[in-house]
Amino acid sequence: MSWTLIFQHLYLVIMATIGTIVIGLPLGVLAYLNKSFNRLILWSVDILQTLPALALLGVIMVFIGGNSLTVIIGLILYSLLPIVRNTYVGLTNIDPAIKEAATAMGMGKFYKLIHVELPLAFPVVFTGIRIAVVTSIGVAVFGTFVGGGGLGSVIYRGIHIQNMNLIMSGTLSLMAMAIIFDFSMAWIEKKLYQK
């Protein structure tokens, strides 16, 4: 096992998270703003997460071949749910009095979203991001089956040659990574809610 594999794993997770935010945040906002899209969007991301991760990656591989992009796309689809849903919930749950005040002050829909609603929903959105990151760290293990690399390959090789040390080193690194991300992001989250 080498640092390269750890960085490779991190790379997959971070790229996927950025992708999820870029896609998921607007979808969450859209679900909030438009009642008719609302159901379709929330239902779709729900369905995506019920798919087995490995199967999802397999299907994507059929289309674009086996490489790290396959894994990143898979992770994005897989972790859309927490971000879309939390964005939607965060926006929906803002005190209606504050929304009314913003409207009554003469803010347009978009201005209100940028200056009032998104900032207020952000702590909840951030919780969604944290869940997405931690989930991705685990799911990215399957990346190795579609040629995406990462720490999954260590564990896979360990299982293959029945080497306990190898399995343990891969697993522990993953756990450490997940715990470090989870704790540090939870700490930021706490600060956000306090504000």
Next chain:
Amino acid sequence: MIEYKNIHKEYQGVSVINNINFKINNGEFVVLIGPSGCGKTTTLKMLNRLIKIDSGEIYIDNKNIMEVDIENLRRNIGYVIQQIGLFPNMTIEENICVVPKLLKWDKDKCNNRVHELLSMVSMPYEQYAKKYPKELSGGQQQRIGVLRAIAAKPPIILMDEPFGALDPITRDILQDEVKDLQKKLNLTVIFVTHDMDEAIKLADTIIFMDKGDILQIASPEEMLRAPANEIISEFMGKRGNFLDAENMACSDLMRTPVFTIKDDKKTLECIEIMKKRQIDSLIVVDKAGIFQGVVTIESIRSKGKAGEKINSLISKDFPTVLQDDVGKTAFDLLMDKKYDYVIVLTRDNSVVGIITKSSLAKALASVVWGEM
């Protein structure tokens, strides 16, 4: 000038505002009041188009509000609500400057305005401007709520039960501040409340609503003196029976019921009754209840004999008033003469009550503080 013309609104087929009409002059402080569900908040929120009008028109300075750009309309109408609704993600300064910023005021102008406004409510800029709403007390937050509403100098301010959630002392202070601001800046204020005390304190004009109708439009004074109907007088509660010192009749001042005796009673009987009731005189009536006079313990003692009828002892020159006489007559009699009470009679001379110094004080107190 604001004009509501034939405004109608319904929710799911149920009419909540029934074709109401009224006008508000510039610089007028108008309070919309009524029991909950009367349509007062709906009426208010139609002006800045938070609630859609079903039919009818509202004009501000002869311009139909439906023809004004909705965001521009709102930026020119201040808005204060009970839940305060400050933006928690913005500092006090940013909160106050929301509308000026929307109106593209430059930074210096915004900054000067914040200084000016904060000093108006004695909250030093250095101490408060950079704080977040959460760090302020409820009263301070609502003060900022009011400042935010007037920051861009709108001519009209809407207030929806703005002080409803504050403690009585803070509420009182803020009411005074708002009234001062309104006068100083010549603002047109439309204020919703269900608290009659608040309405009386603040309003130039009170509009009383019930079930989507306007029942009365009047100054506080007029509404107190002549409520248009039962619903209003009931709503005003204690003040419903408000007496007007000028027009008080003797019947408003008297104490009832009154104890009388028949003129065929004997002296010892009378002394017994006086002893029991601890009084020194009795009002005497004949069989038909017609007032005959008063018999006092002194007259019985000096002239009366045991077992004698009291007819001959009755003194006729006791002060009496008619029940619809002006109250002042009774007052003068009580104050000038040595008598302890004045007897109130109807036109056919039957006794309806007596006015004592304490019944008088009670009636006068009710004028000042409401029915006791």
